[in-house]
Amino acid sequence: METTQSAAPPFQVLLYYLYTPIADPVAYRDAHRELCERLELRGRIIVGDEGINGTVSGTKENTDAYMAALLADPVTASIEFKIDPEEDHVFPKLSIKARSEIVTLGLPNEEDIDPRDTTGERLSPREFYEAMQEDNVVIIDGRNDYEADLGKFKDAICPDIGNFREFPDWLRNNAQDLEGKKILTYCTGGIRCEKLSGFLKTEGFEDVYQLDGGIVKYSKDPETRGRDFDGLCYVFDQRVGVEVNHTETRKVISHCRRCGIEEPNYCNCRWTGCNDQIFLCPSCKEQHGQFCSDECRTEKQKEDNL
Numbered sequence: 001m002e003t004t005q006s007a008a009p010p011f012q013v014l015l016y017y018l019y020t021p022i023a024d025p026v027a028y029r030d031a032h033r034e035l036c037e038r039l040e041l042r043g044r045i046i047v048g049d050e051g052i053n054g055t056v057s058g059t060k061e062n063t064d065a066y067m068a069a070l071l072a073d074p075v076t077a078s079i080e081f082k083i084d085p086e087e088d089h090v091f092p093k094l095s096i097k098a099r100s101e102i103v104t105l106g107l108p109n110e111e112d113i114d115p116r117d118t119t120g121e122r123l124s125p126r127e128f129y130e131a132m133q134e135d136n137v138v139i140i141d142g143r144n145d146y147e148a149d150l151g152k153f154k155d156a157i158c159p160d161i162g163n164f165r166e167f168p169d170w171l172r173n174n175a176q177d178l179e180g181k182k183i184l185t186y187c188t189g190g191i192r193c194e195k196l197s198g199f200l201k202t203e204g205f206e207d208v209y210q211l212d213g214g215i216v217k218y219s220k221d222p223e224t225r226g227r228d229f230d231g232l233c234y235v236f237d238q239r240v241g242v243e244v245n246h247t248e249t250r251k252v253i254s255h256c257r258r259c260g261i262e263e264p265n266y267c268n269c270r271w272t273g274c275n276d277q278i279f280l281c282p283s284c285k286e287q288h289g290q291f292c293s294d295e296c297r298t299e300k301q302k303e304d305n306l
């Protein structure tokens, strides 16, 4: 009998974006939906006047066909894909939306950032790693607080925000800590930093750089291999967290909320009225149930007894 142990995983997860003018996002969305349905892809895609932003899962064959289709289309010919082999789909369904922006900083229309005009200088993973070692550098995590709680670059500043739209206010309130510094920004796949670093430039900061391809590319880069990224990278699919650091500097930064021991994985509080993402170790889960607090457990028990 043939062994399948060394076979490549049968599925792939793709992460991609491209800032590019799309003349009719609604028509584009409809045609794109047909393509994705034909290839039985699942995931989330946003199409806007300013481009496309997506993450999908599917069989290797179908995701390869999808990439070939986008690369053959002049509109998206310069798109770059980050590819993760997987055993199965990581999304429950397909969602494709047409919106005015593919990433929303929440600025008034006339102040919105077009990264094709204004953005921070892109650094390769190696250049970013080297820049992190310099003096007078400030590293800004361009993601939400719950993403950074799972994992982040070693010396990064992680803003206490739950939505990308809160960034302009945060940056304006913290501008004094950034003045005169070389500013490095990073996010999951790079798309948020395109606007974030552009915003910093419009605010008058000159020495602004962004990690090209984000944490995902930095993790896969043969030279950096995720060096000095602590914890896991938060992803918006069923995996929740993925490994980044493949070097001896790898470590866990998240802790069980009950007993405090290291716990690398998020779970959700089982009371549907809460559903918060929490860190709970296996033994606390077994002892107290998968709840963020005794209050949530009590609420769930009340529901079950109705």
Ligand SMILES: [Zn+2]
Pocket (backbone or CB within 6 Å): 256, 257, 258, 259, 260, 261, 280, 281, 282, 283, 284, 285
């Ligand atoms: Zn515990």
Ligand SMILES: [Zn+2]
Pocket (backbone or CB within 6 Å): 269, 270, 271, 274, 275, 276, 291, 292, 293, 296
């Ligand atoms: Zn709860």
